Amino acid sequence: MFLDASGSAPLTNRTLEAFHAGLADGWADPARLHTESRRARQLVDAAREALAEALGSRPEHTFLAHSPHAAIERVAAGIFAARRGRDRIVATAIERDATLHAADHVAAGNLTLVPVDRLGHVELDALARELAVPDVAFAAVQHGNHEIGTLQRLDRVAEATAAAKVPLLVDATASIGHGPAPEHWDAMVANPADWGGPAGLGVVAMRPRTRWLPAWPEGDDWAPGGVLVPAVLAAAVALQERLEQLDATTARMRGLVDRVRSTAAGWAGVDVVGDPNERLPHVVTFSCLYVDGEALLSRLDREGIAVGSGSACTTSTLEPSRVLASVGALSHGNVRLGLHPGVTEEQVSRLLALMPRVIADLRTEAGAPGLA
């Protein structure tokens, strides 16, 4: 069973059918002038329109890129280029690596991280202090965090950025398709693979008022060489399908995660991370003392259960997860669940029934029996 859907959710039949239809009808190069190309272009335009509507954006200010990473790089570079003379970027300490790498690159290291509290909410006073210095090109603040699920209070964040006249770049790559789209942003990035669309596509929404310059050789083209037409079509259909079932799915995911949170909190030496209420409905991380993260994931994989991890032990760098470190959570023994609409109550029950024995076994193997 697949419980690691954060950032890459399984594709539904309807999405697969859309992808196939996109290949059959949209194989031609949308940039050319004949009938076949016009059909491909119409598919992309219709899909972009649907995506824009779901994001609360306008189609002509909604751009497609080759991946969420490429989207973040371009939006960061584009806004930075239009803010000449303001050469510092401010971001929360729990932004995605992709955001921080892009920001660090375009600002040549002039990047300030604003701390978050134990639940993962950005410290608003600290943010306002940073924005008060008139050298900020833009502020990057996530909507929902991909590891711990916490939703930022974007209304308060946007008050601070608007007061300082600093553009607000919102990373909504973990939240679109899992609840209402955020309203407070000047630029926003979304990831279709996170809502069950194909991987290899990123979406950028800009407000008409947000100034940006093409900081790349291809001018207004956000996806040099063009996007994969069937991927765009399938992304729009997948989001449409999610939004049609949004209320029911959200309530069910929220209930399942509530169950995981309350059950895991009862296990000895286990810490449940993130805001229990102001959070994404489908993401939860808990961390287990004295447990090796890699061993934990391998063991669950042998049991046929796919989960994610933010554990330092599972990465080649041995750097602890910045997100988990920023909220004071353990760097080891982490289990991150990303649920999707196909996850059943029974699957979650099976995981919860299995975990105490897995944790106890791994603690014994690590030479730490009876410590928790």
Added chain:
Amino acid sequence: MDDAPVAGAGRVTVDAAGLLCPLPIIELAKAARGLEAGTEITVICTDLAARVDVPAWARMTGHEFLGESETDGEGVALTVRLR
């Protein structure tokens, strides 16, 4: 490596240099077992994940994290006070 705690006047040092997470925390927890409240334990770590894990351990187990300091060699010294 000898990881037995070195007893002092209410102070104990755990040498977890060279160990990767979660082993430093396991050594810390073993050392803490049976020691009285008020004892200060310093863990010497080279795996920098311990800088995150030792404070988190203290919070989760009801002890107090006092802070980190440099060591003579590589790594950091992280100190907790048992409650």
